[in-house]
Structure formats: structure tokens, C-alpha cells
Amino acid sequence: MAGIWIYSEDIILAKELVTPAKELAKQAGQKVGAIALDAEGAKELAALGVTKVIVLQSSSSWVEAYEQVVADVLQEEGADIVLIGGTIRGKYTAAKAAARLDAGLLTDAVKVMLENNKLIAERFVYGGLAVTTEELSFPAFVTIPPRSYEIMTAESEQGEVIVKEVTAEPGITVVDVIKTQQQGVDISKADRVIGIGRGVEKLEDLTMIQALADAAGAEVGCTRPICEELKWMPIDRYIGISGQVIKGSLYIAVGTSGQIQHVAGIRDSKVIVAINTNEKEPIFTASDYGIVGDYADIVPALTEALQNAKA
């Protein structure tokens, strides 16, 4: 079945992808097909009006190992456009499957369109500094980040589900898998966020930051190096082009320089405040209110002012 195909190892994301896939299918006068890894999820996709859902079943638990089979199915079916869920594992599958089919792939598209038998997508480059419009001829692969689309309501017409037994040989051995405990807060949903950067000198100062967050009714997030280099906060707390994107009413940047890769994750906030000792840093251009000063002086003063305002 030529047409628009979707694949994600994450069933929620797969359901999100049905939304843009149907939009494209309508324009192209074609059908939507899907590849799924479990039969239950496949039924849900079929209920959303996906015409044909192929379930790949194998004994491999390493999702990446399915890339070859995914590529084979897409080739057999003659897929024109393939939308893949942009998780880490999804991007792995997308790049390998596209390579196997000698096809182009646009990663992390923020918008997809169809024009004269070409797939057109918008995406960010240079860490979020610029947006490109890029085009691919068919077969065209694109990955779409999670939570880009709403899931539609189920349709009256149900698609068919076909189960395929396959072998997925990864060529590697998974020795160990450890799931880290989720820390509870999802900062991408927080309305107010305090974001700390490498300018915060010591771990103990997080107490001072937390006091500010409490006074502002905010969650604490950070820049990438705070998680990766200093390991002060869990990885899901860093904000930016490769981390979380926040869209709340207030963001207060404490000791962050404001490199574009970080700013790309905060620029949809309503009001941005910066506290930084160096007036020349780009974070001041990205802010509504900037305070030139040492966070060690400013943060406690701001906490107190917020407490007074509430009292």
C-alpha cells in the first residue's frame, strides 16, 4: 500500500502521528498505514482510522533491532512518506531505515506539508537560531517530536490489523537495563520555572534557589551542563533544543549565559527574567527584565520581595 506510513515504538506518540498523517493523506488522496510493535496498540491505531496496521512480533526486546524489518515492510508496501516518532529510539530506526532505502530523512520537523509529490518540512538548525524549509522527494522520511500533535477521536471505520512474525537481529547484546526513577515533576508543563546555569557556584546554593522557587510558586529547571557535567539535577530537568521546552508565564534564568540552544527552550515563555553578573551575555537580549548582579545577592532579595508581595 503506497501512501503515508507511521511508526513509533511508543504507542501514544504513534497515535499522535495519525493526526498529521491523515492530513497529508487527505491532501494526497491516499491512505495511512502503520507499523506497530504490539497487538493492543495496533488495535488502537486501527480504531483511529489507520487503514492497515502491521504488527511486528519477535523475541527481541531491543526496539532498535527492528530497523531492518521496518525498512523491509516500508519497501514492500511502497511507502511514499514515513512519519516516525522522534524519540531517541525512533530517530535511530528512522536514520537506519532511511539509509537502507536510500531515502532522505528530515529530523525533528516542526511542520510537515505536501506539495507536488514532495514532502516539505520546517525544522530548526544552528541550535534553534534559524528555521529551514527543506524538501524531499519520495520515499521521504521525517521524524516528529513527541507532543507535537493532539490525538484524534476514534473513527467509525476500523482498519485491519496484520500480525507478522519476524526476526530482529541486533548484532549486539543488551547486558543490562536500568530505569531511573522519574523525579515526579514535568517541567515542560510548569507555569513558572527558575532555571539555573553554571554560574551557580555550589550545590548547596540549590537551597537558596529552591526558596526562590517556593516564593514564586515555580519549579526548578536548568541548563544542559548542570545535568550532564555537574550531575546536580536529573536529566529531564534541562531546558533547551535538546531537552525540555517550556511555555509558561514566567522563566527566571539564574547564572545562565543564554546560548541559543538553551534559549530555544524558553523563548515561548511569556516573561523572561535574567540574573547574571556579566551584562554582555546573550541572556540579556533574550530577557524582558535583566538584573546585572551576583545571584548570591539577588536571589535572596528577590525571594524576600516575593514573600512580601504575597503577605
Next chain:
Amino acid sequence: MQNILVCYKWILNEQEIKIDPNTLSLDTSRAKKRISEYDKNAIELAAQIVEAQGGSSIAISYGGADVKQSLKDALARGPERAIWVNDPNSDKADAYVTANALAAAVRQAGDYSMILCADTSADASNQQVPLRLAVLLGIPAITCVIKLDVEGEKVIATRRVGDTTEKISVEGPAVFTVLPEIAQPRFPTVKQVLAAGRKPQLELKVDDLGLESEKLTPKRTLREIKGYTMSRKNIVYKEGTPAEIAAQLVNNLIKEGVI
């Protein structure tokens, strides 16, 4: 002993690109090129493995004529040799073409035990060149590696995939893409820079790689590139005691309705 190939991309420093607020066009005239940020971490990892276990590392970059300028910087960071794949049309290349050219160069480079890349380039952020390379070479690929332990023939890679940490064991050559925390890039010393000038550099012309023209024709066409701008109030407080500044700010935040 490890023979490591490490791939790096020579790209514009995005911090030096200016956006025209009216046309949203990008002014790159004052932007210098540099090694893509996280590729430095991959080069460092290669150097550390070789220092600990012996062997050698070769840096490889595909690009246009200006990649020549990058070789010394790359070599100062550890590799024994550098290969530069020169393609006059590289400015139009996509991940497909890049991977085809790199794969052809790798085949000429001789035996290797692993290929190191960063997880993403800082300009295009394709997150696909290393994976395509692995497919073309017919070897496994492990992405998002935060730790790499070489145990004889076996390599144990620790990956970070969202909230999951996975340990993967691989035997034989493989492509690994690294996250920045794997190794902190060094600041080359004067001695290392001087030594770099004496290390061998090899230029491979893309036309000499024996690739069909199809493999050098990009799948992707760039239609348009536009700067992303936002307007902010840019009010800056410099004068006054912290308490005075904080009070003024809180007043404004109340007026904005965000507190």
C-alpha cells in the same frame, strides 16, 4: 589495541551568526568555523582510549576546501593522522551524501576497530550521519553513549536513552555516537599544537572515491533559511541595592500578571 576513526564536522560558529531583524536573513560574514561542539568530546574520547590502551586514532572530516584549516586543530586534540574528504559541492550535501562519502573514505582508511561520532552536529542536527554510516559499512551502531569500556575484543557501551540506562556489549567494529559528558575536551597545549603541524594529513578528493554520481546527489533540498527572532522588553537593572532592584522587579511582574 584500538584503531579508532573519529568523525568531526567543520561548521560555522552559530554564536557569530547575525540575523537581520527586517529580512530575517542570516549574516555569516563574521562567523568563523570550528569543530562541531560535541565532536571535540568524541575526539577526546578517542585520545583517552589510545593513551590508555595503545593503538591509534584517525580524524576524518568531509567538507569543502576550508576543511583543510581544521586539520591542525583536530590533530592537536590527539589523533595521529587526519583525513579530509574534499567535495566542492559539500555545501549542498545532506546526511545521505555525507554518509556515502564518509563510508567510501573509511573503506580506504584500512582496518579499524571502532568509529566514534557525536550524537548530533551543532549546525544541521541531523542525528543520522553515524547511523547511515553504520548501515553502509554493515556494522552495528550504538547511540547516546555516556561511557565506553574496552575489554579486549569486546566493547561495553553505556547508553542513556531518556530515563533508561542501557549497557550494550559489542564485538567487532561498530559506530558509537557519544553524548558530551563522556569526556571533557582538552585545550591543546602549545606543544600539542606544534606537534600537530608535523602529523600526516591526507586529502581524498570525493571524485576519487569511486562513488556513482547518484550517491553524491542529495535527497534533501534547502528551500529557505530564516532567522528566528523574538522581541523582548530588554529592561536592565544595574543600579541600586539588591532589595531595591528586587522590589522593582516584583512590581513589574505583578503588573505583567505573572505573579
